[in-house]
Amino acid sequence: MSELFKNRHVTGWLMASPLVLVLSVFLVMPIIMIAIVSFWGATEWSIYPAFQFDNYAFLFGSDVTYRVFFNTFKYAFITWVFCLGIGFTAAYFLAFHVRSLTWQVALFLLCTIPFWTSNIIRMISWIPFLGRNGLANSTLMSWGVIDEPLEWLLFSDFSVILAFVHLYTLFMVVPIFNTMMRIDRSLIEAAADNGASGWQTLWHVIVPLTKPGIMIGTIFVVTLVMGDFITVRFMSGSQSANVGRLISNDISLLQYPSASATAVVLLVTVLLVIGILLRFVDIRKEL
Amino acid sequence: MTTISKVRYSRRALLKTGGAALAAAALPAPMVWGQEIKNITLRQFGTGVSNLNDVANKVKEDLGITLEMTALDSDSVTQRAATQPDSFDIADIEYWICKKVWPTGNLQAMDVSKIANYDKIVGIFKSGKLTEDSVIAQGTAPHTVGFIPEPGARTFADEQTNWMTLIPTIYNADTLGIRPDLIGRPIETWAELLNPEFKGKASILDISSIGIMDMAMVCEAMGEIQYGDKGNMTREEIDKTFAIFTEAKQNGQFRAFWKTFDESVNLMASGEVVIQSMWSPAITAVKSRGIDCVYQPLKEGYRSWGGGIGLSQSLSGMELDAAYEYINWYLSGWVGGYLMRQGYYSAVPETSKEFMSENEWGYWFEGKPATGEITSPTGDVLAQAGDVRDGGSFEERMGQVACWNAVMDENQYMVRKWNEFIAS
Known part of the structure; x- marks a missing residue:
């Protein structure tokens, strides 16, 4: 018996088993269930077991699906660009411009303060701010910048992306900051000694070494935006749709099989995107 | 307190309430009921x-x-x-x-x-x-x-x-709610919801079974569609209805769609929207903030x-x-x-x-001018003496119902079209 426990394969499996158990019950099983239900049929009030491709046929046969997927990618991409820009700058400032560790930690914690409130509240608080008679419009009008209130500030793609960027930039800041902190400072000195300008150092030394952090942040932001539905609903005033809203509409109308089919397609899409992203950087090597 | 005439104890209730129920057999039923019901x-x-x-x-x-x-x-x-x-x-x-x-x-x-x-x-x-x-x-x-x-x-x-x-x-x-102070002219028909004058200032509710009926009232009032039965549309009628609303949506007619009561109140109270589908207490909620809001009776009738x-x-x-x-x-x-x-x-x-004052009954039910302040059950003042309820008396309002909220035979088709409309 004790021999058995000394076998490193056995102990390895035993140590992994709690996690395997938890993940298989709470992650793998539900996903399998969703995949199964996606082939079922539905009536107005019930679902019945079947093996039919109706849900997928309808999904791929409707141009709404393509438009909505395009919209989802559009939101994900634009949000990613802004999150990366802001996140990288903030992390760079924290890692290289703030010299004392105390200040770095203090400023980093400052970044997390908005996260003490609920996601929904941070999002909804934009609505009165951006509204037709909101703070933004009345301020701009009192400055004389505009004569008429700007309608596109609220219930538009602009407000959706603004909320996304606001909600998810921190997910970019954290991993980038983390990788930057581990960059050996002597590399930067070496670059300077060899006559590299500030920009050259940034582009040829810091960015390549920060790639794993960027990639982890990217995965966070892209998956969060692609899976979201509530932000799109509130900030577009229900006027735009992404895949998440398609699923939530189906669920509210008791069309579980059709919702499952959409969920499966979304899951596959997101996995493909992550698969492609991981081709660029081997994050495991860097962790 | 009224007591129930027949007290019957099912097996389940007996098991559930245990000793108390057993004791009940020995005691006069209504009294025990009075005790039991508390649990x-x-x-x-x-x-x-x-x-x-x-x-x-x-x-x-x-x-x-x-x-x-x-x-x-x-x-x-x-x-x-x-x-x-x-x-x-x-x-x-x-x-x-x-x-x-x-x-x-x-x-x-x-x-x-x-x-x-x-x-x-x-x-x-x-x-x-x-x-x-x-x-x-x-x-x-x-x-x-x-x-x-x-x-x-x-x-x-x-x-x-x-x-x-x-x-x-x-x-x-139900009918449309309007902000008379921001519109400044009488509104008489459902067709006004799609009037380009209110571009970017209109809204409808994003609950398909109810929203489709409001849409039908509008399309019929515009004279665009004659429905056989609004409550049970054919596929062609559904297609035509959505075509009209999709075009309006793409032209920017709507500011937003709402799904919950609070959203409708906020849209109206903030002035984002001046005409929209609305529910009666939402009007009350806007009014109680001191903002002028009318539940406008329309000539085509109510939903x-x-x-x-x-x-x-x-x-x-x-x-x-x-x-x-x-x-x-x-x-x-x-x-x-x-x-x-x-x-x-x-x-x-x-x-x-019997549970309302004469003034309240007159205002809410009979459509008479209020003889004093009208307050909500929570105490907010809703109307002053002399005010008349929008739409008048019970008979006038419920007598002019044009359609009821409905579930149609083609409901699943309609729901898919609704999703398309939201995504368009």
Whole structure:
């Protein structure tokens, strides 16, 4: 018996088993269930077991699906660009411009303060701010910048992306900051000694070494935006749709099989995107 | 306090209440009932309109029953009634939801002979007619899904029977809400919702079964579509309706769509929207912030809705008796008066009258000018002396119902079209 426990394969499996158990019950099983239900049929009030491709046929046969997927990618991409820009700058400032560790930690914690409130509240608080008679419009009008209130500030793609960027930039800041902190400072000195300008150092030394952090942040932001539905609903005033809203509409109308089919397609899409992203950087090597 | 006439103990109730129930056999029944009922908890869920904590408090005070309330939006209510029959004892749902949910067998019919005020329930819920010569409106009119032929039946009866699906509790005639201060001219027809004058300042609600009816009222008023039956459209009619609204949406007619009561209030109160589909208490909520808002009667008539309470199939024994007790209490006037003072109508107006002042009854029900301040049940001032209710009296308002909220035969098709409309 004790021999058995000394076998490193056995102990390895035993140590992994709690996690395997938890993940298989709470992650793998539900996903399998969703995949199964996606082939079922539905009536107005019930679902019945079947093996039919109706849900997928309808999904791929409707141009709404393509438009909505395009919209989802559009939101994900634009949000990613802004999150990366802001996140990288903030992390760079924290890692290289703030010299004392105390200040770095203090400023980093400052970044997390908005996260003490609920996601929904941070999002909804934009609505009165951006509204037709909101703070933004009345301020701009009192400055004389505009004569008429700007309608596109609220219930538009602009407000959706603004909320996304606001909600998810921190997910970019954290991993980038983390990788930057581990960059050996002597590399930067070496670059300077060899006559590299500030920009050259940034582009040829810091960015390549920060790639794993960027990639982890990217995965966070892209998956969060692609899976979201509530932000799109509130900030577009229900006027735009992404895949998440398609699923939530189906669920509210008791069309579980059709919702499952959409969920499966979304899951596959997101996995493909992550698969492609991981081709660029081997994050495991860097962790 | 009223006591129930027959006390029956089912096996389940006996087991559940144990010793107390055994003792009951030896004691006079009504007194024990009075003790026992205090231990009964009924779980009720429904839309926010009638799931009021004040009702739960009052029922505790009057009957001793503990009522646990859960408020959800219409879609979630349907979902719960259809998929989680054991999660509730009493379903407070609308009639169109009943049409969807009844065939699942999750609800049980109610014995009309046990409903004390059945004879006083207004005709809309029984024969479908408000008065002898009323014309029955299109859509899922309550009486069409109000009765079943016999207990256990999953289809509806064409006429009144002894078995009722829902006991009607609350209903109203809905129309468009407007901000007269921001519009500055009279609004008389549903067609104004798509008037380019209100570009970027209009809204409709994002609940398909209700929204489609508002759309139909608008399209018909514009003269674009003549429906055979708005409450049961053909695919062509559905396509045409969405084509008109999709074009309007793409031209930027709508500021937003709303799904919850609060959203509609905020859109209107903030001035983001000046004309939109709206519910009566939402108007009240805007008004109570001191903002001018009118529930505009329109020449094409109202889109009406009705709600009622249904019993879960799993209710039996003492809980079932308690539920009947609760229903009889519900119709006995206090709740009716409470709801009427919010702008809804009670299914048994004459019992509610006793719980309202003469001024309130005159203003809310008879359409007379208020003789003093009109306040909501929570104390907000809603109207001053001399004000008249938008749309007038009960007969004027409920007599001009053009259609009821509906579930159509082509519902699934309509729902898909609705999703397309939102995504377009």
